[in-house]
Amino acid sequence: MPDDLTNPTEDPPRFRLIFNALRGEITAGNxxxxxxxxxxRYVAENYDVSRMTARRALEALEAxxxxxxxxxxxxFVSPQRLTYDISQMVSFAADAQARNVDLQIEIIDAGPxxxxxxxxxxxxxxxxEQLHAYTRLFKIAxxxxxxxxxxxxxxxxxxxxxxxxxxxxxxxLSQHYNTRAHTGDVIIRMRGVSANEAKLLGxxxxxxxxxxEQVIHDAEGTAFCIGRQIWRGELxxxxxRTLVNSES
Amino acid sequence: MPDDLTNPTEDPPRFRLIFNALRGEITAGNxxxxxxxxxxRYVAENYDVSRMTARRALEALEAxxxxxxxxxxxxFVSPQRLTYDISQMVSFAADAQARNVDLQIEIIDAGPxxxxxxxxxxxxxxxxEQLHAYTRLFKIAxxxxxxxxxxxxxxxxxxxxxxxxxxxxxxxLSQHYNTRAHTGDVIIRMRGVSANEAKLLGxxxxxxxxxxEQVIHDAEGTAFCIGRQIWRGELxxxxxRTLVNSES
DNA sequence: CCCTTTCGTTGGTATATACCAGATAATTGA
DNA sequence: TCAATTATCTGGTATATACCAACGAAAGGG
Numbered sequence: 001m002p003d004d005l006t007n008p009t010e011d012p013p014r015f016r017l018i019f020n021a022l023r024g025e026i027t028a029g030n031x032x033x034x035x036x037x038x039x040x041r042y043v044a045e046n047y048d049v050s051r052m053t054a055r056r057a058l059e060a061l062e063a064x065x066x067x068x069x070x071x072x073x074x075x076f077v078s079p080q081r082l083t084y085d086i087s088q089m090v091s092f093a094a095d096a097q098a099r100n101v102d103l104q105i106e107i108i109d110a111g112p113x114x115x116x117x118x119x120x121x122x123x124x125x126x127x128x129e130q131l132h133a134y135t136r137l138f139k140i141a142x143x144x145x146x147x148x149x150x151x152x153x154x155x156x157x158x159x160x161x162x163x164x165x166x167x168x169x170x171x172x173l174s175q176h177y178n179t180r181a182h183t184g185d186v187i188i189r190m191r192g193v194s195a196n197e198a199k200l201l202g203x204x205x206x207x208x209x210x211x212x213e214q215v216i217h218d219a220e221g222t223a224f225c226i227g228r229q230i231w232r233g234e235l236x237x238x239x240x241r242t243l244v245n246s247e248s
Numbered sequence: 249m250p251d252d253l254t255n256p257t258e259d260p261p262r263f264r265l266i267f268n269a270l271r272g273e274i275t276a277g278n279x280x281x282x283x284x285x286x287x288x289r290y291v292a293e294n295y296d297v298s299r300m301t302a303r304r305a306l307e308a309l310e311a312x313x314x315x316x317x318x319x320x321x322x323x324f325v326s327p328q329r330l331t332y333d334i335s336q337m338v339s340f341a342a343d344a345q346a347r348n349v350d351l352q353i354e355i356i357d358a359g360p361x362x363x364x365x366x367x368x369x370x371x372x373x374x375x376x377e378q379l380h381a382y383t384r385l386f387k388i389a390x391x392x393x394x395x396x397x398x399x400x401x402x403x404x405x406x407x408x409x410x411x412x413x414x415x416x417x418x419x420x421l422s423q424h425y426n427t428r429a430h431t432g433d434v435i436i437r438m439r440g441v442s443a444n445e446a447k448l449l450g451x452x453x454x455x456x457x458x459x460x461e462q463v464i465h466d467a468e469g470t471a472f473c474i475g476r477q478i479w480r481g482e483l484x485x486x487x488x489r490t491l492v493n494s495e496s
Numbered sequence: 497c498c499c500t501t502t503c504g505t506t507g508g509t510a511t512a513t514a515c516c517a518g519a520t521a522a523t524t525g526a
Numbered sequence: 527t528c529a530a531t532t533a534t535c536t537g538g539t540a541t542a543t544a545c546c547a548a549c550g551a552a553a554g555g556g
Contacts (some may be wrong), residue, residue, distance in 0.1 A: 049510080050510065050512065072519060185490075190313070190456070245428055320549060
């Protein structure tokens with residue numbers, strides 16, 4: 001058997017050994033939330049591998065959701081995953097406050113929006129019907145979590161955009177317009193984030209996130225609000241109580 | 249302004265141009281489901297870049313869910329995303345048949361399993377209570393989609409494992425034990441797949457997938473089945489009708 | 497005709513190097 | 527003291543090269 005120059009450490013690839021070591025540091029608690037991970041160059045020297053190999057190990061941590069990148073500042077330990085209870089739609093903002101979480105809501109965009117075919121169908125209105133649309137970025141302790149764009153029928157919620165949108169929408173609609181959420185049709189999927197979304201979320205392009213689409217109905221079954229969210233996948237966890245359609 | 253030797257094509261990185269080109273071929277329909285993508289070496293020569301750069305472009309396609317790897321055979325165009333209606337739990341197998349989809353179910357493992365703390369709590373039984381556990385791999389046209397492990401109370405469903413498990417569980421429990429699903433508590437999250445799961449799903453490690461945990465209740469609200477699924481994230485899309493908990 | 501061997505293809509791992517650009521820390525100058 | 531400059535971090539892009547391991551198809555032998 002000839003010399004094996006390229007893989008002297010046998011089966012497990014070297015980047016995986018480094019990955020395991022770093023993961024151990026995180027799960028053991030030596031590196032806490034938002035703590036800086038060693039840089040590519042540091043890992044390369046410290047583990048005696050090339051920078052590309054060091055990077056592979058660090059990228060593996062990202063893929064597992066254990067680390068994130070902050071621009072060119074470095075890599076950091078991901079914060080704990082938080083649960084979003086879809087059945088408790090009213091509460092994301094309220095819940096955060098109750099749990100003493102440092103939640104910030106940034107208004108990215110707000111204004112009128114004409115219903116396209118899809119929105120019109122979901123809200124049971126004519127194509128071209130005027131809607132209010134607004135996009136908000138949710139952060140916890142300065143760390144971006146998800147972006148949400150919501151659409152509501154303008155005629156149904158006059159002057160909605162003049163309220164402070166940095167609060168729970170369901171609460172707002174409930175208090176000022178007496179409209180209450182009863183059921184929600186939800187779709188969840190994993191997909192790559194767009195360039196814009198990546199920028200807002202502080203991600204590099206081609207990163208996968210979780211998209212959540214919600215059509216919210218009142219007690220009469222009439223849809224009155226559509227929400228589209230894109231989450232940093234490693235931070236999201238969605239829970240819901242679903243109704244099982246009987247087959248007969 | 250001096251010569252720019254390393255990035256002569258200006259702002260957009262070269263791997264991104266290649267990525268865009270290949271994505272265009274896919275979305276335009278020139279490359280159909282499961283069609284082979286050009287190899288790393290071919291892309292490198294064809295676009296006059298190094299193999300590492302070619303790989304970056306191809307890996308970006310994977311990250312977006314547009315392509316998948318099949319071992320060392322090459323990269324291929326991902327099949328269309330399929331929707332799993334959580335509220336229609338009865339139907340994954342039945343639905344596939346109805347839509348003439350070539351669904352295969354492989355039994356990976358089946359046997360008795362003692363309830364741990366978490367399972368016991370969710371099923372409202374004692375720790376150590378005997379359960380039936382079985383793991384199945386779902387494929388469509390030979391292409392792995394997800395792995396599911398289900399747990400049911402052994403005493404409640406005697407001889408369950410002697411039935412053919414390559415069919416809808418809900419249907420099986422309904423027909424033979426007269427137990428019907430009524431509500432489901434669901435949790436969905438994105439997470440890296442384990443080594444085992446990666447092998448079964450034909451993925452490389454450190455790939456993100458979507459995990460779905462289900463606790464299924466009957467009309468009396470008694471939990472009788474727990475299902476844990478891990479999906480290839482680019483193929484999954486989950487829909488559900490949820491109940492909104494009123495706040496008052 | 498079938499089985500085996502060979503060879504070319506594919507991705508997987510790994511190194512060494514180079515320069516760019518954003519962010520920050522340290523130094524310098526007014 | 528404070529502002530501006532400079533040096534040094536960080537990751538981002540990119541090349542060129544090397545060998546390994548798995549797979550498949552073509553060529554060869556019985």
